[in-house]
Amino acid sequence: MKKTIAVIGAGGAMGSALSKSLAASGHHILLMDKDSEKCHKTYDSILSELPNADIEILNCIHEGSWEADVIIPAVAYEVQREIADYIKDVVTGKIVISLINPMNEDKSKLLTSPLSSAAEELQNYLPYSKVVKAFNTISPSDFKNISNADCFIAGDDEIAVATVSSLAKDSGMMPQLAGNLSASRTLEGMILILIQSCRKNNISESGCFKILIPKT
Amino acid sequence: MFDLLFENIERKIEITEEDKAFCKTLFIPKKLRKKQYLLQAGDIAEYVAFVNKGLLRSYSVDEKGEEHIIQFAPEDWWITDMNSFLTCEEAIYNIDALEDTEILLLDKPSQDKLFEHIPKFERYFRILIQASFVAMHKRLLSTITNTAEEKYMRMLKTYPDLVQRVPQHMIASFLGIKPETISRIRKKQASNS
Numbered sequence: 001m002k003k004t005i006a007v008i009g010a011g012g013a014m015g016s017a018l019s020k021s022l023a024a025s026g027h028h029i030l031l032m033d034k035d036s037e038k039c040h041k042t043y044d045s046i047l048s049e050l051p052n053a054d055i056e057i058l059n060c061i062h063e064g065s066w067e068a069d070v071i072i073p074a075v076a077y078e079v080q081r082e083i084a085d086y087i088k089d090v091v092t093g094k095i096v097i098s099l100i101n102p103m104n105e106d107k108s109k110l111l112t113s114p115l116s117s118a119a120e121e122l123q124n125y126l127p128y129s130k131v132v133k134a135f136n137t138i139s140p141s142d143f144k145n146i147s148n149a150d151c152f153i154a155g156d157d158e159i160a161v162a163t164v165s166s167l168a169k170d171s172g173m174m175p176q177l178a179g180n181l182s183a184s185r186t187l188e189g190m191i192l193i194l195i196q197s198c199r200k201n202n203i204s205e206s207g208c209f210k211i212l213i214p215k216t
Numbered sequence: 217m218f219d220l221l222f223e224n225i226e227r228k229i230e231i232t233e234e235d236k237a238f239c240k241t242l243f244i245p246k247k248l249r250k251k252q253y254l255l256q257a258g259d260i261a262e263y264v265a266f267v268n269k270g271l272l273r274s275y276s277v278d279e280k281g282e283e284h285i286i287q288f289a290p291e292d293w294w295i296t297d298m299n300s301f302l303t304c305e306e307a308i309y310n311i312d313a314l315e316d317t318e319i320l321l322l323d324k325p326s327q328d329k330l331f332e333h334i335p336k337f338e339r340y341f342r343i344l345i346q347a348s349f350v351a352m353h354k355r356l357l358s359t360i361t362n363t364a365e366e367k368y369m370r371m372l373k374t375y376p377d378l379v380q381r382v383p384q385h386m387i388a389s390f391l392g393i394k395p396e397t398i399s400r401i402r403k404k405q406a407s408n409s
């Protein structure tokens with residue numbers, strides 16, 4: 001069924017790519033960003049490619065999260081807590097997708113403790129929501145460039161994980177179930193490997209993972 | 217956001233502050249725009265919805281594309297496709313918003329959790345279902361036995377606010393009579409008084 005999806009940070013690299021991809025699957029997308037100019041850019045760019053896209057810009061992330069079935073904070077790790085506190089009372093029982101990678105400035109290590117992850121911290125801030133880790137190992141440029149990329153999905157609520165898997169599938173990715181939300185510790189670490197490899201090969205940050213399964 | 221719901225509950229059972237806090241962890245707050253669907257026929261009704269603000273309706277659509285309204289749900293009312301919610305069969309009704317609406321949703325797992333933690337909520341929902349059962353039978357009887365004018369007058373008496381708030385063709389659809397019939401009855405009423 002068609003979902004209403006709130007993208008917070010829709011003007012950013014990840015937010016705009018994901019918004020476009022989800023709009024292409026026919027969902028109702030609420031675009032929100034602190035930077036309204038960037039948000040309008042995303043809006044125009046989606047409509048120029050997908051004239052029938054069901055998208056709109058909202059100014060208030062509390063209002064948008066209230067209306068939405070699924071909420072995606074596509075913002076830096078440093079602001080996830082602030083956003084969680086702000087929307088907390090309107091996201092009870094809803095799916096909140098964590099695509100945040102908590103990296104230091106030069107993207108060489110994670111800022112979280114090895115016994116936690118950005119996704120688990122978000123779940124602590126929003127104890128009555130269903131946090132699901134997804135999309136964090138996919139580069140924004142690859143949403144349209146690479147089809148069938150593996151999209152790792154981790155979460156504690158089975159139905160929420162299934163819903164996010166179908167969103168990933170609709171976006172042309174191969175959902176790979178990675179386990180409980182604590183698997184986010186591994187998933188968030190994986191981005192470091194991808195960045196390393198891009199740097200070694202002197203290419204801009206891109207690429208994604210693919211699990212190869214031997215033929216039997 | 218929860219005031220109206222708690223008032224509604226407290227008219228039927230006593231609840232503590234602790235119970236209220238627990239409820240707040242279970243109900244899903246959701247806004248719908250005018251014309252937006254809460255449920256479409258063919259899907260499974262995952263939720264019972266309490267209307268905090270605004271107005272919803274449930275209706276079915278026949279082969280000719282004509283809408284038949286089953287229920288209106290303004291503030292302080294509950295609505296769902298009960299058969300689908302209880303049995304997980306496909307819904308036969310659509311539910312959509314006639315105005316911008318604020319609702320609180322409860323899904324089956326959360327309802328079960330509520331019953332388990334606070335058993336008197338079973339009593340609350342039993343009272344709701346009893347009342348709806350009685351109302352439904354009155355409506356059924358009226359539909360079978362009353363004249364169009366009697367049906368309309370009964371509606372005016374039972375739901376005077378709704379008659380003001382909802383377009384005439386929807387009142388007609390709810391009563392199973394033609395909109396022209398309502399116009400005629402209204403004219404007659406006006407000339408009588």
Ligand SMILES: NC(=O)c1ccc[n+]([C@@H]2O[C@H](COP(=O)([O-])OP(=O)(O)OC[C@H]3O[C@@H](n4cnc5c(N)ncnc54)[C@H](OP(=O)(O)O)[C@@H]3O)[C@@H](O)[C@H]2O)c1
Pocket residue numbers: 008009010011012013014015032033034035038061074075076077079083099100101102103135136137138139140205
């Ligand atoms: N880029 C990637 O390759 C990639 C891949 C996977 C996952 N991720 C994750 O995705 C997240 C976003 O990354 P990004 O590269 O897309 O960053 P970005 O381009 O900087 O986008 C973030 C956007 O969020 C906005 N924002 C910040 N605070 C906000 C608030 N309180 N309310 C609304 N909007 C707010 C920012 O506006 P301002 O610019 O005005 O602050 C910006 O437009 C990060 O956590 C990152 O780890 C990124």
